[in-house]
Amino acid sequence: xxxxxxxxxxxxxxxxxxxxxxxxxxxxxxxxxxxxxxxxxxxxxxxxxxxxxxxxxxxxxxxxxxxxxxxxxxxxxxxxxxxxxxxxxxxxxxxxxxxxxxxxxxxxxxxxxxxxxxxxxxxxxxxxxxxxxxxxxxxxxxxxxxxxxxxxxxxxxxxxxxxxxxxxxxxxxxxxxxxxxxxxxxxxxxxxxxxxxxxxxxxxxxxxxxxxxxxxxxxxxxxxxxxxxxxxxxxxxxxxxxxxxxxxxxxxxxxxxxxxxxxxxxxxxxxxxxxxxxxxxxxxxxxxxxxxxxxxxxxxxxxxxxxxxxxxxxxxxxxxxxxxxxxxxxxxxxxxxx
Amino acid sequence: xxxxxxxxxxxxxxxxxxxxxxxxxxxxxxxxxxxxxxxxxxxxxxxxxxxxxxxxxxxxxxxxxxxxxxxxxxxxxxxxxxxxxxxxxxxxxxxxxxxxxxxxxxxxxxxxxxxxxxxxxxxxxxxxxxxxxxxxxxxxxxxxxxxxxxxxxxxxxxxxxxxxxxxxxxxxxxxxxxxxxxxxxxxxxxxxxxxxxxxxxxxxxxxxxxxxxxxxxxxxxxxxxxxxxxxxxxxxxxxxxxxxxxxxxxxxxxxxxxxxxxxxxxxxxxxxxxxxxxxxxxxxxxxx
Numbered sequence: 363x364x365x366x367x368x369x370x371x372x373x374x375x376x377x378x379x380x381x382x383x384x385x386x387x388x389x390x391x392x393x394x395x396x397x398x399x400x401x402x403x404x405x406x407x408x409x410x411x412x413x414x415x416x417x418x419x420x421x422x423x424x425x426x427x428x429x430x431x432x433x434x435x436x437x438x439x440x441x442x443x444x445x446x447x448x449x450x451x452x453x454x455x456x457x458x459x460x461x462x463x464x465x466x467x468x469x470x471x472x473x474x475x476x477x478x479x480x481x482x483x484x485x486x487x488x489x490x491x492x493x494x495x496x497x498x499x500x501x502x503x504x505x506x507x508x509x510x511x512x513x514x515x516x517x518x519x520x521x522x523x524x525x526x527x528x529x530x531x532x533x534x535x536x537x538x539x540x541x542x543x544x545x546x547x548x549x550x551x552x553x554x555x556x557x558x559x560x561x562x563x564x565x566x567x568x569x570x571x572x573x574x575x576x577x578x579x580x581x582x583x584x585x586x587x588x589x590x591x592x593x594x595x596x597x598x599x600x601x602x603x604x605x606x607x608x609x610x611x612x613x614x615x616x617x618x619x620x621x622x623x624x625x626x627x628x629x630x631x632x633x634x635x636x637x638x639x640x641x642x643x644x645x646x647x648x649x650x651x652x653x654x655x656x657x658x659x660x661x662x663x664x665x666x667x668x669x670x671x672x673x674x675x676x677x678x679x680x681x682x683x684x685x686x687x688x689x690x691x692x693x694x695x696x697x698x699x700x
Numbered sequence: 701x702x703x704x705x706x707x708x709x710x711x712x713x714x715x716x717x718x719x720x721x722x723x724x725x726x727x728x729x730x731x732x733x734x735x736x737x738x739x740x741x742x743x744x745x746x747x748x749x750x751x752x753x754x755x756x757x758x759x760x761x762x763x764x765x766x767x768x769x770x771x772x773x774x775x776x777x778x779x780x781x782x783x784x785x786x787x788x789x790x791x792x793x794x795x796x797x798x799x800x801x802x803x804x805x806x807x808x809x810x811x812x813x814x815x816x817x818x819x820x821x822x823x824x825x826x827x828x829x830x831x832x833x834x835x836x837x838x839x840x841x842x843x844x845x846x847x848x849x850x851x852x853x854x855x856x857x858x859x860x861x862x863x864x865x866x867x868x869x870x871x872x873x874x875x876x877x878x879x880x881x882x883x884x885x886x887x888x889x890x891x892x893x894x895x896x897x898x899x900x901x902x903x904x905x906x907x908x909x910x911x912x913x914x915x916x917x918x919x920x921x922x923x924x925x926x927x928x929x930x931x932x933x934x935x936x937x938x939x940x941x942x943x944x945x946x947x948x949x950x951x952x953x954x955x956x957x958x959x960x961x962x963x964x965x966x967x968x969x970x971x972x973x974x975x976x977x978x979x980x981x982x983x984x985x986x987x988x
Contacts, residue, residue: 470723
């Protein structure tokens with residue numbers, strides 16, 4: 363509109379465009395600053411725990427990683443017991459959660475009648491929304507006693523090397539290691555195995571929902587071709603769907619592992635919090651997160667620093683696991699052209 | 701029937717049964733956990749939960765923990781929402797397909813599942829320790845520090861949903877506004893964020909649901925307080941922290957209080973996630 367433009371002197375126009383450019387620059391910097399806070403949170407968490415743990419690292423050096431000592435009386439600390447507990451519980455959790463999640467994902471994407479899929483999937487996802495402390499309470503008051511009364515006696519008597527009646531079962535006598543894994547004279551339920559089971563229940567919804575989502579990305583064409591050649595539902599799931607989504611499925615599993623490694627509350631309640639290294643899965647133990655939760659507020663000096671060092675180890679390990687998870691998940695997204 | 705065919709059919713039948721069984725097991729545990737929380741929680745419900753504070757022990761209630769939870773969650777959301785929305789906007793509108801943008805989006809996904817207890821220790825180091833030193837020990841743990849720890853956990857949730865929701869906004873809207881000469885910052889604030897509003901609100905509600913059950917990051921930040929605390933620079937208790945404390949107590953009446961707290965938290969979280977899902981499904985319908 364030439365009439366309008368003539369009414370505006372050029373310097374006003376120029377001022378306006380300068381102002382807009384200034385606002386635009388400010389706005390960009392503001393947004394970028396906010397986005398960088400995400401970066402700062404990750405770097406800060408790593409830096410703060412490393413800084414807090416510097417005394418422990420410099421006092422014990424590499425020995426910190428392999429020492430099973432945790433003795434506030436003599437001020438000697440090592441990470442081995444909590445690290446073992448974290449790895450053992452997470453490994454048991456994966457051992458249970460991966461096949462179950464795969465079953466759920468296959469059921470929801472291939473087996474179930476269509477009308478049933480969404481409600482069942484939402485119900486399973488509801489499990490993911492329950493706060494971890496509720497899992498912990500349920501584990502402590504409901505599951506651990508149930509386990510101690512009904513499952514543990516069977517395990518110790520039929521598989522373990524410390525049965526109630528003193529007579530070793532065939533399995534404990536003839537199969538190596540199994541007897542040690544299930545031998546325990548600890549009377550309560552809280553143990554590495556129970557913590558692993560509770561963790562498994564916690565991560566099943568995460569893994570199964572990732573698996574279900576990626577299973578749905580498999581082109582119908584591929585599945586129908588296999589069905590047309592006479593494949594059964596199981597063969598389509600195992601030989602077509604799974605290979606197509608392999609990297610994302612592994613990503614989902616690592617995502618669950620990342621959750622399991624860093625979980626505090628669900629584990630702390632059912633692990634028994636014993637600073638001991640036992641071969642038996644039925645004995646109590648401890649994990650990195652639950653050691654920190656239990657001891658940090660009363661710790662000082664070298665003990666506090668050791669707890670910070672533990673937190674640093676936990677953070678680095680989960681970071682690597684989650685990094686692998688996200689990279690694997692991205693591979694499928696790439697293939698999808700997203 | 702030939703034997704390989706029979707074997708394939710048996711394998712298939714077995715796999716189908718096992719996968720159905722896996723789903724039933726998952727649902728059974730969900731039902732078991734919810735049922736116990738409802739049963740034990742409802743039987744422990746009492747008016748004194750809402751009127752008395754935890755200082756009275758087994759004769760007391762959870763009033764200070766509930767107020768503390770509300771305040772700490774509010775601080776967490778109040779910090780995380782503006783930062784998260786702006787950061788998500790940057791990822792979707794300004795840094796899409798740039799190297800820095802992609803890396804931050806990627807790292808945000810990692811922060812989403814980072815161990816919350818480490819976030820607690822981080823905030824302990826940057827807020828609790830400095831305030832202790834600066835005030836010579838008169839202010840140590842605080843509700844504010846707890847709020848910051850929760851904000852760090854809510855942040856990635858809000859960033860991610862904002863980012864995703866903005867990317868769903870049709871680009872014709874951007875083009876229309878830009879062709880009218882609207883500056884990009886105005887377009888972003890007044891048009892795009894408004895268009896994605898319900899999705900962003902869903903993200904905030906999901907973040908609230910996520911942080912209201914968090915316990916680990918509060919143990920070394922807000923710490924706990926048996927008396928009513930309103931001022932965020934004081935130590936503050938929260939429902940999850942009281943649940944943790946009472947569940948570890950040997951007394952049965954303390955356990956009942958812990959179950960009541962667990963019931964309140966679970967109901968709150970489930971209602972929030974159901975509500976946010978409802979908003980999301982409604983917006984999806986209106987977009988189609």
